[in-house]
Amino acid sequence: MAQMATADRLTGLRARPGLLERIDVPRRVMFVAAASMIAIVALLMGFIAWQGIQLFVKDGVSVGQILSTTWQPDPENGATNYGLLPFITATVLVTAVALLISTPLSVGLALFLSEVAPQWARAIVQPALEIFVGIPSVVWGWLGITTLVPFLAHTFHDPISLSLPIVGQVFSMPGFFFGYSWLAGSLVLSIMVLPTITSVSYDAFRAVPQELRTGSLALGTTRWQMIRHLLLPAALSGVLTAVVLGMTRAAGEALAVQMVIGNAPIMPEAITQPLTTLTSQITLDMGNTTFGSPWQDALWTMSLVLLIISVTSVVLVRVINKRRLGA
Amino acid sequence: MNTGDEMPTTVAYPEPVLRPIEVTTSQAGADEFAARTQDVKISTDRVSILYGEKVAVRDVSLTIQERSIMALIGPSGSGKSTFLRCFNRMNDLIPGASVKGEVCLDGENVMETDVSVVELRRRVGMVFQRPNPFPMSIFENVAYGPRRRGQNDRRKLDELVETSLKRAALWDEVKDDLRRKSGLALSGGQQQRLCIARAIAIKPEIILMDEPASALDPIATARIEDLILDLKKEFTIVIVTHNMQQAARISDQTAFFYIGELVEFGATRKIFTNPSQKRTEDYVSGRFG
Numbered sequence: 003m004a005q006m007a008t009a010d011r012l013t014g015l016r017a018r019p020g021l022l023e024r025i026d027v028p029r030r031v032m033f034v035a036a037a038s039m040i041a042i043v044a045l046l047m048g049f050i051a052w053q054g055i056q057l058f059v060k061d062g063v064s065v066g067q068i069l070s071t072t073w074q075p076d077p078e079n080g081a082t083n084y085g086l087l088p089f090i091t092a093t094v095l096v097t098a099v100a101l102l103i104s105t106p107l108s109v110g111l112a113l114f115l116s117e118v119a120p121q122w123a124r125a126i127v128q129p130a131l132e133i134f135v136g137i138p139s140v141v142w143g144w145l146g147i148t149t150l151v152p153f154l155a156h157t158f159h160d161p162i163s164l165s166l167p168i169v170g171q172v173f174s175m176p177g178f179f180f181g182y183s184w185l186a187g188s189l190v191l192s193i194m195v196l197p198t199i200t201s202v203s204y205d206a207f208r209a210v211p212q213e214l215r216t217g218s219l220a221l222g223t224t225r226w227q228m229i230r231h232l233l234l235p236a237a238l239s240g241v242l243t244a245v246v247l248g249m250t251r252a253a254g255e256a257l258a259v260q261m262v263i264g265n266a267p268i269m270p271e272a273i274t275q276p277l278t279t280l281t282s283q284i285t286l287d288m289g290n291t292t293f294g295s296p297w298q299d300a301l302w303t304m305s306l307v308l309l310i311i312s313v314t315s316v317v318l319v320r321v322i323n324k325r326r327l328g329a
Numbered sequence: 330m331n332t333g334d335e336m337p338t339t340v341a342y343p344e345p346v347l348r349p350i351e352v353t354t355s356q357a358g359a360d361e362f363a364a365r366t367q368d369v370k371i372s373t374d375r376v377s378i379l380y381g382e383k384v385a386v387r388d389v390s391l392t393i394q395e396r397s398i399m400a401l402i403g404p405s406g407s408g409k410s411t412f413l414r415c416f417n418r419m420n421d422l423i424p425g426a427s428v429k430g431e432v433c434l435d436g437e438n439v440m441e442t443d444v445s446v447v448e449l450r451r452r453v454g455m456v457f458q459r460p461n462p463f464p465m466s467i468f469e470n471v472a473y474g475p476r477r478r479g480q481n482d483r484r485k486l487d488e489l490v491e492t493s494l495k496r497a498a499l500w501d502e503v504k505d506d507l508r509r510k511s512g513l514a515l516s517g518g519q520q521q522r523l524c525i526a527r528a529i530a531i532k533p534e535i536i537l538m539d540e541p542a543s544a545l546d547p548i549a550t551a552r553i554e555d556l557i558l559d560l561k562k563e564f565t566i567v568i569v570t571h572n573m574q575q576a577a578r579i580s581d582q583t584a585f586f587y588i589g590e591l592v593e594f595g596a597t598r599k600i601f602t603n604p605s606q607k608r609t610e611d612y613v614s615g616r617f618g
Contacts, residue, residue: 213461217524220419221474221531222451231477236464 047309053299054306057084061296068303073267075287075297084300088269090307092277095270096184096259097252100191105245107192108199112244115200116207117229134197143261146190151262155181177275182264185273190258195248202247206240207233239322246322250315254308256281280304370395370535370565371416376430378411378420385411388430389591391584398557398566400576400597403586404612409569412586413537416567417453418446434535451478454528458540460520462512462527467494467503470512470523474531489530497526498556518549525556529564536560538568542575554579573613577601585609 057063063084070085115124155178157163164170177183210233218228234241256279264276265286278286284301291298371393378386386408393399401409411420418439420426431438439449451474463470471490472480480486490507494500499522503510512523521541528536538557542550557566558579570576576583577597584594585604593606604610611617 211461213457213459214463216419216422217457217461217463218473219422220417220450220455220457221477221527222447222449223474223477224447227477231473232463 047313050302050305050309053302054309055303057296057299057303061299063296063300068300071269073283075300077297082296084296084303086280086300086304086307088267089278089280089283089304092184092263092270093253093279093281093308093311096187096191096263096277096279097249099184099188099273100195100252101245101249103188104192104195104199104248108196108244108248109203109241111196111200112204112207113229113233115204117225117233131197131201135201139194139255139258140261142190142194143258146186146258146262150189151181151186153181154183154186155179172273175272175274177272180264180276182262182276183274184263184270184277187259187263187277187279188273190262191252191255194255194258195252198251199244199248202244203237203241206237206244209240210236239325242322243319246315246319250312253279253311253315254281256285260285280308368395369393370435371567372433372436373415374431374433376412376415376428376432378408378415379427379429380423381425385589386415386586387589389586390430391591391594393565393567393582395565396561396563397581398561398568398579400580400583401567401569401586402571402573402576402583402612403592404617405571406588407586408589409584409586410539413539413567413569415440416535416537417450417455418444419455421446451531452533453535453537454531454533455537456521456524456528456539456541459544460517460524462515462520462523464511464513466508467510467512467515467523468507471526471530474527478531490526493526493530494523496529496560497522498552498559499523499526516549518545518552521545521549521553522556525553525560529560533564535565535567538566540569540571543571550575573601573615585612587612 057068058065068084068086070083071087072083072085073088074080074083074085076082111127115127119127158166158169158173159178164174172185214232214236215228218232219225223231259279260282263278263282265278265282266276267278267283268275270277284304287297287301291301369392372391374390376386376389377384389412401413403409414420415428415432416434416439418428420428428440430440432440434449434452438444463473465473468490471493472486475486475489480489491500491504494503499519502519503515503523512520515523521544525536525541541557542553545553554575557568560566561581568576568580580597582594583597583600585592585600585606585608587608592608593600593604600609601613604613
């Protein structure tokens with residue numbers, strides 16, 4: 003009997019697998035989903051790239067011209083000139099100042115949460131950060147218009163404030179009549195990227211093994227020495243990743259920036275000037291253009307520049323992380 | 330000098346007694362041992378350690394001689410590692426842990442609130458169960474402690490790193506790429522010797538070792554044991570081990586812990602051959618644990 007059972011089982015194993023087993027439906031479903039995701043992204047990038055080069059191919063604008071500083075896209079106002087340099091420069095500068103303000107705050111907050119904060123504080127701040135991320139950008143823009151812009155326009159303009167060291171110098175710069183400015187844009191952005199940088203660097207700090215912390219403290223170092231000389235270097239690539247992600251978010255933000263930046267297509271000279279970034283100019287102009295016009299093609303070219311910026315950032319994050327794994 | 334064989338060597342709860350030094354010198358060769366270990370380096374008086382309400386260590390009193398090896402043995406959960414961490418106050422880092430009683434280092438109670446924990450840990454180094462090299466070069470690993478004490482002189486650091494690595498029997502294996510190779514790129518046994526070198530580099534008086542060989546293979550373990558025996562010439566060593574052969578091989582004194590209590594402590598030979606407590610005998614003869 004026992005032998006019979008063994009024989010049966012062997013026959014069973016050798017039997018042809020059933021139809022469902024051979025097709026392996028879940029695997030196919032997942033494959034199709036993944037493949038279409040990749041296809042959508044590839045098509046999107048291809049489409050933007052194609053549209054982005056039309057300005058050069060179809061409209062015969064030279065590549066040199068988009069690096070000029072004059073933005074005159076409307077043929078009704080005379081000869082056109084599609085200089086994108088003011089937008090590119092403004093995007094870089096507004097993002098840079100936003101990161102300069104936000105990075106120390108965010109990394110400090112992440113360090114506080116990961117190394118200092120008691121459990122209950124962590125339990126409050128972490129969900130707060132998540133809510134923070136979920137606040138729509140129009141709300142930030144609205145807050146900027148109603149509180150930040152008037153504040154910048156009306157406060158610190160008295161003679162006493164203007165005689166103060168840094169504050170006085172900033173507020174006596176040209177262009178600060180209405181408060182709509184590079185500074186306003188950077189301040190709004192710095193608040194918007196704060197949760198991103200904080201949570202990604204927080205994860206980087208938590209990823210450093212606890213044993214290293216105790217190892218350092220057991221050598222008679224203070225907690226600050228441990229943070230400064232062990233934790234920060236160990237988490238550096240993670241923190242850089244956080245900053246790059248924050249940079250991508252800041253460079254790509256359109257609405258909130260457009261609401262506070264003043265939208266003047268000029269080359270940046272002072273932090274108090276109204277400017278326009280790539281994103282804010284696209285949102286501003288897209289309603290005014292006709293399909294296929296050189297003006298619209300120029301907007302596509304601006305989208306392409308943005309796409310290049312974000313792809314570069316993603317590649318940058320990859321390189322940083324690969325180096326971390328290699329070490 | 331009393332040979333000590335007749336003397337009771339138990340410290341049984343609930344009457345904690347500070348043992349006289351003579352207790353530990355019970356064997357042939359006692360004279361040499363006694364000559365070397367005249368001074369009490371560490372003594373604890375009724376140390377209890379609690380995690381919240383839970384008592385992890387209860388009323389432990391013992392003494393450790395200078396330049397000797399004290400092994401703390403006992404089954405898992407007997408509180409030996411917890412007890413070890415009170416010597417450099419690493420229990421301070423565990424939320425909810427509290428320590429009662431006195432831990433004296435050269436007669437000074439380190440549990441006092443005005444004791445600088447940073448200074449204490451510079452005198453009492455520690456090596457952990459799992460090797461924990463820092464993610465930096467071998468050189469920087471060893472120089473980490475001295476640098477944090479303000480030692481930035483390049484030549485002095487070079488010298489210190491070299492002597493520490495030699496002391497930890499690692500120099501010959503790593504001297505060619507001290508600055509290029511990461512501490513993480515070493516083998517487990519090498520990593521543990523690196524951690525010992527790192528602890529030596531801050532010139533401590535005492536080195537605490539929390540099962541330093543339990544994550545290593547037998548050959549690496551043998552090297553670490555040789556190293557520990559060698560380090561005894563300079564340092565007072567307290568080692569936690571769950572490996573009784575290891576305790577028997579390297580330690581001068583052994584303390585047996587059971588469920589948070591110190592059952593007895595004394596000369597290692599005595600604990601392993603002629604313990605005065607039934608529980609000790611059962612444990613060292615492998616009847617439980």
